[in-house]
Amino acid sequence: MTTGAVAGSAMTTPRRQRHGARRFWVRRLIELAVLLLGLTTLLFFLLRLAGDPAYVLAGQEATAEQVDAIRVEYGLDRPLLLQYGAYLGSLLRLDFGRSLTTGEPALAAVLTVLPATLLLAVLAMAFTLIVAVPLGAWIGFAPDRRMRRWAARGVFFLQGVPAFVVGLLLVQLFSVQLAWLPSVGHGSPANWILPVVSLAFFLVPKLTRVVAANVSEAMREDYVRVARASGAAPRELLYGYALPNALLAATALIGTQFAFLLSGTVIIEYIFAWPGVGWLLVEATQTLDFPVIQAVALIVGTLVYLVNTAADLVIVRLDPRISGADL
C-alpha cells in the first residue's frame, strides 16, 4: 500500500532522531509538571478564596470543635505561603489527603474507580472509530451523490445533539419503552451498550465530518488523479490512496479529543450510575469532598496529557513528513 505521503520519506540520521527524541521527552515532562503545578495552585487558592477552608474540609455537619481540630491538623492557622509549601510537599509525596466522607486516601479512591472509566472510554473510542471511519469514507468518496448528501446533513444534525441528551433518550427508548437493555450498573456487557453508545456520540459526528472532508479533499489531489488516470479501480483509489491520508487527520483529532471524551465520561457515568472517576467527582462535589475533587482533577489531567503525547508519537510514526523535533 503506497500513499503520496509515504513516498516523500524524511531523511533523518539516527543521531539526530535520538537527539530529537530526548528533547521531546524532556519538553513533555516539563510541560506536564507545569500543567499539574498550575492546576494544583489554582485549586489551592480557589479553596481559600471560597471562604474558610476549614469549614469545607470539615464537611457540612461538623461541629465548631471539629472545625478547629481540622484547622490545626491541616495547619490552616499558619501563613498562606507556608501552607502552600506544605501542600505542594505533601502532593510530591503523593499524599492527596483523605476523603472527607469515607476517610480512605483520596488517591486510592480515584485509582480504584479509574479502570471502569478507562474501560468506558476505550470502548467508546473503538465504537467511534468503527462507525465514523467507514461512514466518513463513504460520504467523502463521492459527496455529491444524493444519498450521501442526505447522510452528510444527518451527521450535521446529529452534531447538534449533546451526548448526554442522547444518553437520556436511549435510556427512555431501550430501557423504559422497549425494556431491552438495563440502564444502570456495569457488571455485564449488556450494561455496557447504552453508556458506550452515548459516550461515542461525543465524537462520532465530528470524526465522521473530518474523515469525509479529508477523503473528499484527497480525492482531488494530484496523486489520486494520477492513479485514477492510470486505471486504478475506485475501491483501490479509496483504500490505497485517499483513506490512509485522511486517517492521519483522524488520528490527530482522536489525540486532541481524548480530553473531551474523558470529560464526557463524567456526565455519562452520572446518567448510567457507572462507578468511575466522573461519578466519583460528581458525588464529591455534592459533599464538597475537596481531597477527592483535587485527586480526580490531577489524575485525569495527567492521563489526558499522556494520551495526547502518545497520539503525537503515533502521528510521527505514521507521517514521515513530521519529525519528533517539530512537536
Place this chain on the structure above:
Amino acid sequence: MSAPHAHVERAAAQATLRASAYTPRIASAELLVGSTLAIAMVLLAVAGRTLELERATRIELAARFVRPGTSGYPLGADHLGRDLWCRAVEGLGWSLSCALVATLIAGLVGTILGVMAAEHGGRLRAVIAQCSNLVLALPGLVVAIAVIGILGQGYWTLVLTLGLLTWPVFARIVMAETASLLTRDYILAARLAGADSTRILLTHLLPGLRATLMVVFAFHFADMLIAESALSFLGIGAPVGTPTWGSMLADSRQYLFTAPWMLLVPGGAIVLAVVTVNLIGDGLAARSRRLARALEH
C-alpha cells in the same frame, strides 16, 4: 503562472469549489434558516424575560404530569405542575445569556492574547502559545466541575469558569490568522504611511479577522450551550431553583415512565438551539471559504 493557463486554472478552481463541501449548495439557505431561527429565539427569550413568566416556577399540584396539548399547557406540565412551555422559555433566556457571556469572555481574552502574541512575537508569543496548549490539554468539564464545586454555584462563577477555560480556542486561531495578516502588503503599506500599531489593529487587523472570528464565535457559542446545560444537568451550573434546560432534564430522570415529555421538551430545546447556531456557523464558514477563494482568483 503564465497567462495562457489562467482560464484552465480558473475552471479547475471552480470545479474544486463546486465539490468542496457537502453543503455548499445550501450554504446560503443554511444562513437564512439559522438566522431566522436565531432571531425568533432571541425575541422569545426577551419576551420571556419582560413578561416574567411566574408560571415557570409556580407549583400547582392539581396540574401534575398534565399531558402536552392540554388547554393552557401546550407542552404539558412537570412533576410539580409547573408549565413546561414557560420553563423552556425561561431556560432559553438563561442558556442564551450564559453562552453569550461565556463566549464573549473566551473571545475577548483569546483575541487579545492572540493578537499580542502575533504582534510581539519572541518570548511573549512562546509563553502565550504554551499557556494555551496547557489549558487546551485540561479535561475541561472535570476542571469546571472542580472549580464550581469549590466556589459554589452562580451565574458569574459559571460563565467565568467556562470562558476562562476555553479562551485558547480563540487565541490559537487568532494568533495564526494575525501572523499571516501581518505579512500582507496592505499592512506594510499602512506601516510605511506612518500608522501606529493601535491604528493598524483597529482599521486593518480586526476587520481582517472578522470573518474568522464570527465562525469561531458561532461554533464556540454552540459548545457553551451544551456545556452549560451539562453542568446544570449535574446540578453544578445554575443555582438551585433556576428553570434551565439542564435542570429540567435532571428533573425528568425520575419520571421517565410517567412523563416522557419532561425529557423531550428540554432535550428538544437544546437540540434546536445548538443546531440553529451550528447552521449559522457552517453557513458563515462556507461563505468565508468561498470569499477567500473568490479573492484568490
